[in-house]
Amino acid sequence: MNEKLAFSQVDFAYGERNILSSFDLVVNKGDFVSVIGPSGIGKSTLFQLAAGLLQPRAGEMRIDGVSTKERLGKIGYMPQSDALMPWRTVVENAALPLEIQGCPKKEAQRRVRDELPRYGLSEWADAYPHELSGGMKQRVSFLRALLFGSDIMLLDEPFSALDGITRLELQEWLLQMWRETGSTMILITHDMDEAILLANRVILLAGAPITAPVEREVPIPYPRSTSSRNLPAFLNLREEIWGLLRQASGSRVQEGVAHG
């Protein structure tokens, strides 16, 4: 079986507000999936369900084909803000998941130090987060999520707070990390270009509640780079997704008018 993470007939609501209704989604091993949709539609809820912070009202969630309620500690999560502890150095921050798993501090930090060169962070091993640039903080945050040891990672708008140039650099860097680790990646983003450039599959969320997500394969072979954005296939897909997104937000506006 090639399935890594699956939502099957999942219902979820905050009180009266339905977010997901009979929602199905399958992410395969080694996939890079982008999730895109209007803000406030429930993208972060999807992640919190996947990570096990929330439980569905109905339906089941499967990891590696096994239905489980205990997903905490099984899925790597990289939150929207870098969420680094200001009182810990780069090494100490990245070593956190290992410490939580019961690895002795020294051993944990030694393993982190071995990894730092790949992330261009060796010189910053003993720096505190406030001394780092935004891009470096995100790389530490990514390393921390990766050291967690899970082969599936949830990335919640990791680059949204970065400047344009740093964002491009980190997108290429993330593609390279994905190739090297072979992990399954699920990325939430607001940025259509980012969604298409990184993923082999783009998932569009629309509707309240969300029922059937719209999926599009990205017909561009890897390795990709920033210049892949100029390929006709990229531009066509971008145009199509833009149309779908506009439709989605348009119907939401109409609903709002009807309800108001």
Place this chain on the structure above:
Amino acid sequence: MDKGKRGLWFATSLIVFLAVWETVCRLLAIPSFILPPPSSVLQALWELREALFGVHLWATLQEVLIGLSISIVFGSLLAYAMNRSRIVERIVYPYIVISQTIPIIALSPVFILWFGYDISGKIAVTVLFTFFPIVVNTYDGLRGTDREMIRLLQTMGATPWQIFTKLQLPSSLPTFFSGLKVAATYSVSGATIGEWLGASEGLGYFGRRASGNFQAPALFASILLLSLLGMLLFWFAGYIGQRYMPHAPVSKKIKK
């Protein structure tokens, strides 16, 4: 402005202030029992050094340190319990808010009544003054922990105890230390008031007796020592804070 320059300005203004004080006292021939010139305060400090340093400073220091320690231990424990249990929080928090509004000086005689005229009475008053700043600040720090960070640790499979030791405790340290700084200065006031209400030693007792005897230079000498004690404790609380929070970007900003 860098630190050295700031210090230089302070030293200069202090010398000018003392010089003006001294001059005014001499020129206007102000009676020493109303306002003694700095020189006679220093003289009193020197002449009474054995009583001041050997007996009274020591007595006050003991009350302050014991009282402050009790507040730190029990204040932090209470803050922890409030953070841990909603029921404790619901019961205790209103009283803490109320306690901020009542004049604690008015409560001090009650504590002397309960704990007696020996050192335990003064310690009790010191605890009364220092307990709440520590509870309030520690609790605010524990409660103010970043929600997203807690969620992140949960996704890593952290136990509640791990979340407490690795996240909530360290993230509450900055507010704990600002509470400790406030408590450090309050502790000297608490001990002084405890001594006013009935004591046979201590700088507060000494100052009050000097005041009764119109010995203004001796009174000012005791005030000087009490102020220095407060400053020293304040500085020390800040120093420990810096030691334990080497990242402390906030305090670095203030220095600049």
